[in-house]
Amino acid sequence: xxxxxxxxxxxxxxxxxxxxxxxxxxxxxxxxxxxxxxxxxxxxxxxxxxxxxxxxxxxxxxxxxxxxxxxxxxxxxxxxxxxxxxxxxxxxxxxxxxxxxxxxxxxxxxxxxxxxxxxxxxxxxxxxxxxxxxxxxxxxxxxxxxxxxxxxxxxxxxxxxxxxxxxxxxxxxxxxxxxxxxxxxxxxxxxxxxxxxxxxxxxxxxxxxxxxxxxxxxxxxxxxxxxxxxxxxxxxxxxxxxxxxxxxxxxxxxxxxxxxxxxxxxxxxxxxxxxxxxxxxxxxxxxxxxxxxxxxxxxxxxxxxxxxxxxxxxxxxxxxxxxxxxxxxxxxxxxxxxxxxxxxxxxxxxxxxxxxxxxxxxxxxxxxxxxxxxxxxxxxxxxxxxxxxxxxxxxxxxxxxxxxxxxxxxxxxxxxxxxxxxxxxxxxxxxxxxxxxxxxxxxxxxxxxxxxxxxxxxxxxxxxxxxxxxxxxxxxxxxxxxxxxxxxxxxxxxxxxxxxxxxxxxxxxxxxxxxxxxxxxxxxxx
Numbered sequence: 001x002x003x004x005x006x007x008x009x010x011x012x013x014x015x016x017x018x019x020x021x022x023x024x025x026x027x028x029x030x031x032x033x034x035x036x037x038x039x040x041x042x043x044x045x046x047x048x049x050x051x052x053x054x055x056x057x058x059x060x061x062x063x064x065x066x067x068x069x070x071x072x073x074x075x076x077x078x079x080x081x082x083x084x085x086x087x088x089x090x091x092x093x094x095x096x097x098x099x100x101x102x103x104x105x106x107x108x109x110x111x112x113x114x115x116x117x118x119x120x121x122x123x124x125x126x127x128x129x130x131x132x133x134x135x136x137x138x139x140x141x142x143x144x145x146x147x148x149x150x151x152x153x154x155x156x157x158x159x160x161x162x163x164x165x166x167x168x169x170x171x172x173x174x175x176x177x178x179x180x181x182x183x184x185x186x187x188x189x190x191x192x193x194x195x196x197x198x199x200x201x202x203x204x205x206x207x208x209x210x211x212x213x214x215x216x217x218x219x220x221x222x223x224x225x226x227x228x229x230x231x232x233x234x235x236x237x238x239x240x241x242x243x244x245x246x247x248x249x250x251x252x253x254x255x256x257x258x259x260x261x262x263x264x265x266x267x268x269x270x271x272x273x274x275x276x277x278x279x280x281x282x283x284x285x286x287x288x289x290x291x292x293x294x295x296x297x298x299x300x301x302x303x304x305x306x307x308x309x310x311x312x313x314x315x316x317x318x319x320x321x322x323x324x325x326x327x328x329x330x331x332x333x334x335x336x337x338x339x340x341x342x343x344x345x346x347x348x349x350x351x352x353x354x355x356x357x358x359x360x361x362x363x364x365x366x367x368x369x370x371x372x373x374x375x376x377x378x379x380x381x382x383x384x385x386x387x388x389x390x391x392x393x394x395x396x397x398x399x400x401x402x403x404x405x406x407x408x409x410x411x412x413x414x415x416x417x418x419x420x421x422x423x424x425x426x427x428x429x430x431x432x433x434x435x436x437x438x439x440x441x442x443x444x445x446x447x448x449x450x451x452x453x454x455x456x457x458x459x460x461x462x463x464x465x466x467x468x469x470x471x472x473x474x475x476x477x478x479x480x481x482x483x484x485x486x487x488x489x490x491x492x493x494x495x496x497x498x499x500x501x502x503x504x505x506x507x508x509x510x511x512x513x514x515x516x517x518x519x520x521x522x523x524x525x526x
Contacts, residue, residue: 040495041073044064044073044074044491044492044495045073045074047491048062048064048074048488048491051484051487051488051491052076052484052488054481054484056476056477056478056481056484057473057476057481057484058473058474058475058476059077059080059082059473059474059475060076060077060471060472060473060474061076061077061078061079061080061082061392061393061394061470061471061472061474062074062075062076062077062078062393062469062470062471062472062488063075063076063078063393063394063396063397063469063470064397064467064468064469064492065397065400065401065467065468065469066465066467067400067401067404067466067467067468068465068466070401073467075393076393077393078392078393078394079376079392079394080392080393080472081376081377081378081390081391081392082390082391082392082393082472082474083384083387083389083390083450083453083472083474084384084389084390084391084396084448084453084455084472085384085448085449085450085453085454085455086334086336086383086384086446086447086448086449086455087384087391087396087446087447087448087455087457087470087472088339088381088382088383088384088389088391088448089330089331089334089339089382089383089384089446090396090399090400090446090457091363091367091372091377091379091391091399092339092342092343092363092382092383093327093330093331093339093342093412093415094366094367094370094399094403094406094412095346095362095363095366095367096323096342096345096346097323097327097406097408097411097412098366098369098370098406098408099346099349099350099362099366100323100342100345100346100349101323101408102322102323102324102408102411103322103323103324104322104323105319105320105321105322105323106130106131106132106133106134106135106319106320106345107130107132107317107318107319107320108127108128108129108130108132108135108139108143108191108317108318108320109127109128109130109314109316109317109318110125110126110127110128110143110144110146110147110286110314110315110316110317111125111126111128111162111306111312111313111314111315112124112125112126112147112152112312112313112314112315113125113126113157113307113310113311113312114310114311114312115313118154119151120151120152120153120154121152121153121154121155121156122152122154122155122156123155123156123157124155124156124157124158124159124160124299125147125152125155125159125160125286125290125297125315126159126160126162126304126305126306126312127140127143127159127160127161127162127191127282127283127286128162128165128191128306129161129162129163129165129166129189129190129191129192129279129282130165130190131165131166131190131341131344131345131348131354132318132320133192133194133199133201133320133326133330133335133337133338133341133342134194134199134320134321134326134329135191135192135193135194135282135318135320136193136194136195136199137193137223137285139318140193140282140285140286140289141285141289141292141293142316142318143286143289143316143317143318144286144289144290144292144293144295144316145289145293146315146316146317147290147293147295147315147316148290148293148294148295150315150316152295152315153294153295153296154295154296154298155290155295155296155297155298155299156298156299157298157299158297158299158300158301158302158304159283159286159287159290159297159299159300159301159302160283160301160302160303160304160305160306161191161279161280161282161283161286161301161302161303161304162191162279162303162304162305162306163189163190163191163192163278163279163303164190164305165190165191165348165354166188166189166190166341166344166348166354166355167344167353167354167355169188169355169356170187170188170189170277171185171187171188172340172356172380172381172385172386174380174386174387174388175381175385175386177251179385180249180251180274181247181248181249181250181251181273181274182272182273182274183200183202183203183272183273183274183337184336184385185274185336185385186200186201186202186203186274186278186336186337187202187274187275187276187277187278188201188202188337188340188341188344189202189277189278189279190279190341190344190354191278191279191282191283192278192279192281192282192337192341193223193278193281193282193285195223195272197329198329198333198335199326199329199335199338200272200335200337201278201335201337201338201341202274202275202278202281202337203272203273203274203275204221204222204223204224204228204256204272204273204275204281205222205223205270205271205272206219206220206221206222206247206256206258206270206271206272206273207219207220207222207268207269207270208220208234208245208247208258208262208268208269208270208271209268210236210262210263210264210265210266210268211236211264212236212264213236213237213238213239213264214235214236215235215236216232216234216235216236217232217234217235217236217245217258217262219232219234219256219258221256223281223285224256224275224281224284226284226288227254227275227280227281227284228249228254228255228256228275228276228281229253229254229255229256230255230256230258231255231256231257231258232258233257233258233259234246234258234259234260234261234262235260235261236261236262236263236264237261237262237263237264238263238264239263239264239265240263241261241263242261242263243260243261243262243263243266243269244260244261245258245259245260245261245262245269246258246259246260247269247271247273248273249273249274249275249276252276253276254275254276254277256273277303279303280301280303283301283302283303284301286301287301323411324411326338327411327412327414327415328414328415328425329425330342330415331415331416331417331428331446332415332416332417332424332425332426332427332428332429333424333428333429334428334429334446334447336383336384336385337383339381339382339383339384340356340381340382340383342359342382343356343359343360343363343381343382344356344358344359345359346358346359346362346363346366347359347360347361347362349362350362350365356381359382360379360380360381360382363379363382364377364379367399370399370402370403370406371398371402372395372398372399372402373394373395373398374395376390376391376392376394376395377390377391377392377395378390378391384448384450385450387450391472392472393457393470393471393472396457396470396472397457397468397469397470400457400458400459400468400470401468413444413459416428416444416445416446416458416459417429417430417431417444417445417446417447418430418431418441418443418444419433419434419435419437419439419440419441419442419443419444419445419486419489420433420434420435420436420437420439420440420441421440421441422435429447430443430445430447433482433486434486434489434490436500436501437486437490437493437500437501438490438493438494438498438499438500439460439486439489439490439492439493439498440500440501442460442461442462442493442496442498443458443459443460443489443492443493444458444459444461445457445458445459445469445489446458448472449480452474452475452476452477453473453474454473454476454480454481454482454485455470455471455472455473455485456470456471456482456485456486456488456489457469457470457471457472460489460492460493460496461496462493462495462496462497462498463496463497463498464495464496464497465496466496467492467495467496469488469489469492471484471485471488473485
């Protein structure tokens with residue numbers, strides 16, 4: 001510990017720690033400086049015991065490790081096999097950097113069938129996905145422009161969406177069906193369209209605007225207009241009435257169902273909803289873009305692979321940003337779709353198969369090669385949305401420590417959310433947590449949230465060195481114990497010599513704000 005408040009007794013300090021953890025008011029008072037490093041470590045352990053005595057906790061796996069010396073400063077149920085939620089992305093990202101490399105890119109191509117007869121005509125066009133999680137509608141438009149620039153004016157047959165770089169399994173077998181309409185549970189395809197600056201894949205932005213009282217509201221299906229069906233059951237309510245609007249997509253149907261009521265004069269409601277078969281949505285947007293660039297398509301948009309026989313010609317190609325750049329929206333914003341696409345890309349690289357089975361085997365092999373003990377782990381997906389996944393606080397801190405010795409470590413570290421930093425591409429899912437405390441800017445960590453599961457694991461740095469830590473909470477009821485996790489991280493930051501900002505009203509004194517990761521069931525409290 002450092003810098004004491006004069007006259008602040010040990011008993012009062014312990015009571016303050018207990019109240020801080022319970023109320024999620026996280027800056028902690030400190031008592032007199034200890035006489036030795038040993039005493040400092042002993043006080044740290046006592047304080048962490050106090051924080052983790054919160055009665056709302058059920059099971060907590062906790063490890064604090066000095067990666068330089070290997071000294072374990074604190075542990076609690078370190079080998080307990082627990083649900084990691086999005087802490088699973090730590091393992092996925094490390095394996096992706098190890099197997100694919102920070103400079104890896106993903107390619108999307110346009111391939112034409114034979115040109116016959118009229119010189120500007122082709123029999124068919126194939127939009128071929130290569131697992132790019134950042135392919136946007138603008139990128140697809142640029143590919144269509146390349147086709148037109150190549151002299152094509154007519155497609156006599158169909159436009160095909162080819163996503164055979166991955167297999168046809170769209171969802172992990174134990175993901176909850178109730179989650180399917182939401183962006184965090186989108187279908188996984190090697191050809192998918194990324195939406196917005198977060199690069200959410202397999203979704204469309206639905207905008208519902210009120211009409212006149214008693215009439216149906218206006219609904220814009222965004223990118224999926226003309227691809228998905230609309231079932232508008234909603235009504236415009238009286239001005240000032242309750243907004244009960246619901247936007248759903250029933251599992252297995254490519255139909256957006258809008259129900260409930262939106263008040264007359266209210267602001268439009270925007271919702272991201274998933275689509276059925278993301279590759280076909282990409283093909284739909286490609287066909288529209290071709291028409292805009294003067295290329296007539298006589299056929300339809302279908303799913304299909306580039307034929308192995310016959311003459312074909314590559315007419316356009318798009319290359320994604322490097323993986324090191326993609327990692328920022330992936331880890332900062334905890335993008336589930338990116339995690340699963342990386343898993344299948346790892347499978348492609350290691351076994352020639354874009355499947356979850358091959359990819360997860362590749363992940364485990366890569367982690368073992370890094371020196372991570374995976375004996376207490378179960379790998380069932382890459383994002384942590386599966387409730388079959390298991391890890392331990394030991395394994396998490398082992399990974400964090402081993403990563404520091406790898407060439408790709410700066411990319412890994414930079415992509416982690418930073419406590420209390422307001423910009424979403426810096427603070428990510430921690431931007432509303434620990435602001436104004438000793439942890440602000442000093443904690444880089446991955447969050448994790450599902451119903452009954454919460455986690456925070458990463459690095460704490462300060463004038464007196466660096467620590468790695470993992471807090472895995474399982475089995476709690478009610479709100480996630482983020483206040484307890486933050487209290488642990490802040491106490492570690494103080495231990496390393498960091499101090500809280502002066503005159504700052506901590507953001508952490510209020511509940512975490514919306515806008516972070518969307519990885520839990522909407523049916524329960526996250």
